[in-house]
Amino acid sequence: MSITHAIEVEGLVKKYGSKTAVDGIDLKVETGEIFALLGPNGAGKTTTVEILEGYRKASSGQVKVLDFDPATKGSAGQRWRNRIGIVLQSTTDAADLSVIETISHYANYYENPRDVEQVIDEVGLREKINAKARELSGGQRRRLDVALGIIGSPEILFLDEPTTGFDPEARRSFWELIRTLKAEGKTILLTTHYLDEAQELADRVGVINNGKIIEIGTPQTLGGRNTAPAKVSWLENGKQQVIETKDPTTEVIRLNQRFNGQIPELEVSRPNLEEIYLKMIGELK
Amino acid sequence: MKFLGETLRIGILRSGLELKQFLRQRESVVFTLFFPVILLFIFGTVFKDTIAPGVTFSQYFVAGMIASGLVNTGFQQLAITIPMERDDGTLKRLRGTPMSVSSYFIGKALLVTFLMIIQTALLLFFGSVVFDLNLPTQASLWWNFTWLVVLGSACSTVLGIAFSVVPKSGRGASAVVSPIVIILQFFSGVFFVFTSLPNWMQQFAAIFPLKWLTQGMRSVFLPEEFATQEVAGNWELGKTALVISVWLALGLIFAIKSFKWSRE
Missing domain, CATH: 3.30.1490 (Dna Ligase; domain 1)
Structure with missing residues (x-):
């Protein structure tokens, strides 16, 4: 039997007018691994991930996430969204709602939601359960984003630059949370411009620049380091x-x-x- | 069927959440809900004149403010808050969940309905207690009131959703939307007696639904004889229903076609 891939991308191209943001990416992410897309700002990381998440349409190329084309419209696309979790780049929504109000509400959207209390414990927001989102620190706010990303018990979780702007301690404890999620068997696609983050968390790293993947390897062998x-x-x-x-x-x-x-x-x-x-x-x- | 029920259920849950968020923002509560009452108080206190036998300006004004209330809670509120939700990531996050866009619209429509009921009740209460507004006693007038409110708020809601693509950002939305509403209020006979306005202003206002809504509300709250003082010499309720329905249909098509989850 062949290995099942959570994500399969072939020849992905995304153009905005005459500008090419993603220039022919091939990528396979195995089920259960943490894959990091590493690259400088503007390299094409977010565009690639947003195509995988179904936010943007590819100009050309093949994209399969959980064996499904994310650009599919209508109720099939909605059903597919039950199986994925998305943690976007920094957001400020739901500022006037408490942690528990927001998470419990989002649980309603999914066919097979996780236990709200359990998710709150897992992301470490027990003490802030009644705090409004606007009162949370940057790191706590990100934890709320992760909680909303995993409340639907997704098979695959997308994390777009999850620790940008964190202090070193907050980053370390956030990494612990990501490792916990991996231990539960989730496939995680992470984008980051922090090398140490990719090195700490990822099973494999894809370095992306100018819309192209330059190299894919483990953190140990990347760039022929060994x-x-x-x-x-x-x-x-x-x-x-x-x-x-x-x-x-x-x-x-x-x-x-x-x-x-x-x-x-x-x-x-x-x-x-x-x-x-x-x-x-x-x-x- | 299961899908429809689910869409409706989530829409109702969303309206509860939206109302909670709305009531927690003090500015929006004051600006959207109480502003018309404050205006009523100011205008009613300053202008004590009688504009026709048995009709004070404040009565005329209450009718106009109830009509404007539909524009405030629907069009203005949505055309300002949806761009804000586009900026702060609310819409993008929702787009990434299995929630259907119809649930989002149902949530908004129900929110507008709640707000409109609260605002209309406030205006009717203050209008009748402080400014001698005569509440209608005939069932037919209450029926007119009901269809005007239902049609008017539906129209206002879809136009608000449709117009939400116009402001470039959430922060600038209020500056784009509010002047339009205020100018329409002036032109449509909310702050002045409509027939006293210059002719070109009257004709311009007649293109938009607010003029017809205010006239319709006057048919409910002013004495029947006042109809002769209107431009056409009668309340023109049939034409009112027609104009608002056309705007509703256009707004609906445009809202569905143009709705954007994100700014890009």
């Missing part, structure tokens, strides 16, 4: 010298012989993921 050349630097003739090499050990021995002992200010470093990422998106600009 085989990337190391940098060796030292001080010579009053200047910092740097070379890149696949074999830093041999290089250091060679230097050691040349200096006949101590190598001044020797440093050997492997590129971190951030450097690789910046290089990847920089090259294509």
